[in-house]
Amino acid sequence: MSDIETLKQIALQAGEIVRRGYHSRKEIHHKGVVDLVTQYDVETEKYLLSALSDAFPGYTLVGEESYDGAYDLERAIYIDPIDGTTNFIHTIPHLAISLGLWEAETPRLAVVYNPILDELFWAERGAGAWLGGERLHISKDTVLQNALIATGFPYAKVNRGLEYRWVVEAFSTLLPEIQDIRRLGSAACDLSYLARGVFAGFYEIDLKPWDVAAGILLVREAGGVVSNLEGEPYRFGDKGIVAGTPAIHRELLKQLPQ
Secondary structure (H helix, E strand, O other): OOHHHHHHHHHHHHHHHHHHHHOOOOOEEEOOOOOEEEHHHHHHHHHHHHHHHHHOOOOEEEEOOOOOOOOOOOEEEEEEEEEOHHHHHOOOOOOEEEEEEEEOOEEEEEEEEEOOOOEEEEEEOOOOEEEOOEEOOOOOOOOHHHOEEEEOOOHHHHHOOHHHHHHHHHHHHHHHHOOEEEOOOOHHHHHHHHHHOOOOEEEEEOOOHHHHHHHHHHHHHOOOEEEOOOOOEOOOOOOEEEEEOHHHHHHHHHHOOO
């Protein structure tokens, strides 16, 4: 079995845990004021760490609920067991298991699986982005006013500090210039839908590697562009990420605050 098929099968198996938890009573714990985790996040990550360590022994596994180290690794798999935990808790079906395999700061394999909607997005560097057996292509939108844009809000918004002010300024500047904004609550889903051509652009600040490691490859393989707020190649730890069709990406960079 190829590496991408192995990664897909592991995500599908993990999806059974998430699907069971989605319809069950959840134990909710607070990592921060509004940053939540359930026993199913932990159980799913525990399964993923075990399965991935067996299948990919040469890789460092970086999981949201368990890793506390550096991100600039030579060979790593970035794991988000449930991207969209708040949606999961409230039974809103926009959530995903996100697995991104990177080598030398370059994404090689990606799987984003929404077990509630049964959407399996995947990509292999140089081989395209896919939803199941359907090849994905970015939107044909080139005019910002016609573009549907996705975004998300950082947990630090509750402090009403720099992050909060950045979000408000971005919203205020961008909203009149676009068709509309959607906030689904999962960066992995947002980037997958961008690759699918649903959204024409995406931006967010304060994301972690496991939020975007898989989605970045999906967007690129579908023909899209991903950068930081300065238009440079996005690196883990950058303040913000901007993605879109080439034309919409350029326009977003002009509109978004630095």
